[in-house]
Amino acid sequence: xxxxVHSEVEKKWQxxxxxxxxxxxxxxxxxxxxxxxxxxxxxxxxxxHVGHPRPYTAMDxxxxxxxMQGYNVLxxxxxxxxxxxxxxxxxxxxxxxxxxxxxxxxxxxxQLHALGYSFDWNREVNTTDPSYYKWTQWIFLKxxxxxxxxxxxxxxxxxxxxxxxxANEEVVDGVCERCGSPVVxxxxxxxxxxxxxxxxxxxEGLDTVDYIEKIKTQQRNWIGRSTGAEVDFGIAGTEDxxxxxxxxxxxxxxxxxxxxxxxxxxxxxxxxxxxxxxEIRAYRDEANKxxxxxxxxxxxxxxxxxxxxxxxxxxxxVNNTEIPIYVSDYVLMSYGTGAIMAVPAHDTRDWAFAKKxxxxxxxxxxxxxKDVNEECYPDVSEGIMVNSGFIDGLNVxxxxxxxxxxxxxxxxxxxxxxxxxxxxxxxxxxYWGEPIPIVHCxxxxxxxxxxxxxxLMLPEVESYEPTDTGESPLSKMESFVNCKCPKCGGxxxxxxxxxxxxxxxxxxxxxxxxxxxxxxxxxEEALKYWMPVDWYNGGMEHTTLHLLYSRFxxxxxxxxxxxxxxxxxxxxxxxxxxxxxxxxKMSKSRGNVVNPDDIVRDYGxxxxxxxxxxxxxxxxxxxxxxxxxxxCRRFLDRVWRLQDILVDGDSYSQDMxxxxxxxxxxxxxxxxxxxxxxxxxxxxxxxxxxxxxxSINKAELSLFLVLLNPVAPHITxxxxxxxxxxxxVYRQTWPSWDEEKTVEDTVEIMVQVNGKNRKTISVARDIxxxxxxxxGREAVAEWxxxxxxxxxxxxxxxxxxxxxK
RNA sequence: GCUGGCGUGGCGGAAUUGGCAGACGCGCGGGACUCAAAAUCCCGUGAUGGCGACAUCGUGUGGGUUCGACCCCCACCGCCAGCACCA
Numbered sequence: 001x002x003x004x005v006h007s008e009v010e011k012k013w014q015x016x017x018x019x020x021x022x023x024x025x026x027x028x029x030x031x032x033x034x035x036x037x038x039x040x041x042x043x044x045x046x047x048x049h050v051g052h053p054r055p056y057t058a059m060d061x062x063x064x065x066x067x068m069q070g071y072n073v074l075x076x077x078x079x080x081x082x083x084x085x086x087x088x089x090x091x092x093x094x095x096x097x098x099x100x101x102x103x104x105x106x107x108x109x110x111q112l113h114a115l116g117y118s119f120d121w122n123r124e125v126n127t128t129d130p131s132y133y134k135w136t137q138w139i140f141l142k143x144x145x146x147x148x149x150x151x152x153x154x155x156x157x158x159x160x161x162x163x164x165x166x167a168n169e170e171v172v173d174g175v176c177e178r179c180g181s182p183v184v185x186x187x188x189x190x191x192x193x194x195x196x197x198x199x200x201x202x203x204e205g206l207d208t209v210d211y212i213e214k215i216k217t218q219q220r221n222w223i224g225r226s227t228g229a230e231v232d233f234g235i236a237g238t239e240d241x242x243x244x245x246x247x248x249x250x251x252x253x254x255x256x257x258x259x260x261x262x263x264x265x266x267x268x269x270x271x272x273x274x275x276x277x278x279e280i281r282a283y284r285d286e287a288n289k290x291x292x293x294x295x296x297x298x299x300x301x302x303x304x305x306x307x308x309x310x311x312x313x314x315x316x317x318v319n320n321t322e323i324p325i326y327v328s329d330y331v332l333m334s335y336g337t338g339a340i341m342a343v344p345a346h347d348t349r350d351w352a353f354a355k356k357x358x359x360x361x362x363x364x365x366x367x368x369x370k371d372v373n374e375e376c377y378p379d380v381s382e383g384i385m386v387n388s389g390f391i392d393g394l395n396v397x398x399x400x401x402x403x404x405x406x407x408x409x410x411x412x413x414x415x416x417x418x419x420x421x422x423x424x425x426x427x428x429x430x431y432w433g434e435p436i437p438i439v440h441c442x443x444x445x446x447x448x449x450x451x452x453x454x455x456l457m458l459p460e461v462e463s464y465e466p467t468d469t470g471e472s473p474l475s476k477m478e479s480f481v482n483c484k485c486p487k488c489g490g491x492x493x494x495x496x497x498x499x500x501x502x503x504x505x506x507x508x509x510x511x512x513x514x515x516x517x518x519x520x521x522x523x524e525e526a527l528k529y530w531m532p533v534d535w536y537n538g539g540m541e542h543t544t545l546h547l548l549y550s551r552f553x554x555x556x557x558x559x560x561x562x563x564x565x566x567x568x569x570x571x572x573x574x575x576x577x578x579x580x581x582x583x584x585k586m587s588k589s590r591g592n593v594v595n596p597d598d599i600v601r602d603y604g605x606x607x608x609x610x611x612x613x614x615x616x617x618x619x620x621x622x623x624x625x626x627x628x629x630x631x632c633r634r635f636l637d638r639v640w641r642l643q644d645i646l647v648d649g650d651s652y653s654q655d656m657x658x659x660x661x662x663x664x665x666x667x668x669x670x671x672x673x674x675x676x677x678x679x680x681x682x683x684x685x686x687x688x689x690x691x692x693x694x695s696i697n698k699a700e701l702s703l704f705l706v707l708l709n710p711v712a713p714h715i716t717x718x719x720x721x722x723x724x725x726x727x728x729v730y731r732q733t734w735p736s737w738d739e740e741k742t743v744e745d746t747v748e749i750m751v752q753v754n755g756k757n758r759k760t761i762s763v764a765r766d767i768x769x770x771x772x773x774x775x776g777r778e779a780v781a782e783w784x785x786x787x788x789x790x791x792x793x794x795x796x797x798x799x800x801x802x803x804x805k
Numbered sequence: 806g807c808u809g810g811c812g813u814g815g816c817g818g819a820a821u822u823g824g825c826a827g828a829c830g831c832g833c834g835g836g837a838c839u840c841a842a843a844a845u846c847c848c849g850u851g852a853u854g855g856c857g858a859c860a861u862c863g864u865g866u867g868g869g870u871u872c873g874a875c876c877c878c879c880a881c882c883g884c885c886a887g888c889a890c891c892a
Binding site: 630 | 806808809810811817819820824828829830831844845871873887888892
């Protein structure tokens with residue numbers, strides 16, 4: 001027998017697949033389509049990581065199996081290539097990011113190719129390609145046109161050392177990831193996308209798709225819809241109001257003071273009436289010095305701080321009581337209205353604050369067995385209202401209803417829905433991203449670059465270093481910045497910020513449908529045929545960013561008629577991380593990184609694919625084991641040696657038939673439900689049976705190769721050819737099983753006495769209850785004779801249980 | 806703190822969703838082949854007791870439901886992930 005040399009076999013078949021264009025797909029509308037998608041990688045300088053092949057192999061198995069089942073399968077790959085690491089590397093090494101990207105992409109591509117994936121490389125996309133980002137810019141302009149892109153002053157992370165704004169990911173433990181200087185919050189004018197306008201649609205859409213539950217929950221929590229009421233408190237001696245959002249308007253009679261965020265505009269507005277303005281400004285400045293990290297870090301059980309606003313009091317609209325107003329950083333400007341009504345009796349934060357500042361605490365929901373002055377009573381979803389005037393005696397729900405009625409009648413409040421979701425900060429003061437196609441004109445304001453001028457090319461610059469002021473490197477390029485206003489023809493200045501990395505990845509799945517189209521992001525015909533994506537797998541870390549952003553863009557494109565379905569992904573799953581052999585996350589500093597190239601070289605791509613699918617449940621983290629890899633290679637060696645015991649035969653031998661049908665069923669089911677580990681285990685078991693038997697016929701081996709092919713495509717093609725079969729495994733039809741043949745004629749059932757196993761007997765599969773029990777009684781006579789029978793239980797195919805006294 | 810998930814041999818993990826716990830793989834022990842080793846093949850492998858057939862115990866802890874519980878219910882402990890002063 002020929003020796004199994006994985007390097008030769010794998011190279012041979014990869015070349016053949018290339019030559020045959022084996023996995024290039026055409027828009028053949030006569031066949032049912034299947035769109036399998038994996039998240040495209042960021043082509044980093046480090047190359048492929050052993051974490052990448054886990055989802056890629058999983059979806060490659062799905063794609064290969066669906067092809068064998070007669071589907072026209074789109075399984076594409078591309079590059080999410082804009083981004084910071086490339087830019088930083090370019091700065092350090094003085095190489096243009098475009099060149100860095102090209103090198104990285106070609107390295108990645110080689111590595112993916114060596115793993116034998118069935119990607120359709122004719123549809124490769126690259127987000128940094130102008131013919132691609134032309135359409136990213138087009139979508140931005142559409143958003144702008146529909147009022148969903150706007151400029152706003154927002155707080156950003158500012159590195160005091162590099163004098164540059166940082167993405168959240170670049171802030172580590174409150175300091176700059178690169179230079180270690182403290183990071184503070186700073187206000188800057190940024191492009192924003194109004195994802196909040198789509199909050200409800202994004203929430204509702206979740207009910208129509210098949211995502212694993214944990215993803216749905218996380219998205220729902222992130223969107224954070226809560227229903228409550230807006231309540232307007234008067235400000236004594238003025239016409240102004242202080243508006244708050246509350247989910248508990250029933251507790252309004254218990255509101256004994258108010259708190260506003262340090263940045264609340266009301267403070268500056270009444271600066272001349274406020275007695276202690278200096279103190280308040282000092283407090284605000286202190287709060288602003290804190291980075292997000294510090295604010296969050298200290299949040300949990302931090303002592304409450306705050307300052308009373310002297311000279312301003314609020315009027316409670318239900319009883320016209322005047323109550324004090326405080327500033328405190330526990331109230332966030334970014335949620336609700338930036339102001340709250342404090343009900344210390346029933347909110348732990350308000351209670352802590354009230355205790356510290358000696359404010360009154362009034363119980364308004366009964367039910368606590370303690371005095372609310374001694375202990376806060378926050379759990380008040382049930383309970384009866386007390387000390388609450390016209391809603392006394394009502395339960396919480398009724399009280400809320402009546403209160404909203406009252407507020408609406410008085411014009412002092414209304415029902416209101418609030419979201420945690422914030423608008424999407426869309427500007428980056430960076431070079432390596434899509435230029436934002438907007439011109440600022442003194443006369444006309446922000447003006448869109450005309451569609452026929454897209455793509456707005458990213459110009460060549462001399463240096464990618466950010467400027468001292470934190471502006472994008474593009475701002476130093478006068479020839480780029482200065483232009484004519486597209487509207488009035490007067491002097492204009494181009495936007496110099498670029499888009500975040502999330503932009504290009506928010507629609508790439510659409511481009512795969514029609515990647516070379518120059519007139520549209522994809523033709524309607526192609527979109528109609530291919531979309532939505534049938535199965536999308538990706539990392540859990542993208543659930544609230546990429547996954548939500550792309551759903552938002554897609555829904556918007558649907559609303560303007562650019563795409564044909566409202567939700568982009570029918571099904572979403574997530575893979576678990578691959579940890580180092582020490583159970584820790586793989587990283588250079590921990591020294592536990594495994595390079596996939598080494599595994600491919602030493603054991604072969606098929607081994608790596610098999611191992612990563614066998615390592616454990618797909619959605620759970622799994623730690624790397626070199627011994628486990630060897631075990632998988634050993635299995636492939638044993639598969640190869642099946643040639644030694646090969647005999648003639650063009651149908652399954654009788655003694656193996658049941659096992660074979662069981663295995664087809666098991667593998668088919670497991671490959672469709674991400675249970676690759678047990679599917680592979682079933683194949684290992686079947687192999688063990690053939691080895692034990694000492695022979696396998698050609699029909700049986702051929703079947704085995706077809707079942708194993710999606711996981712280990714190279715070795716199976718080679719063996720298929722060696723045993724003299726025609727054609728290719730990847731073009732075979734996926735086998736079906738006969739349900740009748742998956743069950744044995746006789747079954748072993750256990751016989752229990754009082755629930756305890758005593759004997760095992762062999763009976764006909766379709767034995768009736770009485771005969772089964774009779775046979776059972778006979779087998780366990782020594783335990784039941786002489787006892788009274790209480791109950792007899794028969795579970796077909798499983799057991800007989802005789803309960804005696 | 807909130808949300809979601811998990812807890813099973815020496816290890817990675819199975820268990821048709823209430824029906825023989827530990828499939829499959831790793832590791833380990835023994836044997837065959839070999840001058841020897843590697844590779845390969847065969848046998849064994851939850852714990853305790855027994856030469857043995859076998860018996861008892863055993864799925865984080867404590868209780869419960871049931872003829873029967875890794876699975877369902879109640880309480881608790883521990884770990885992982887995400888969010889976190891969200892009004």
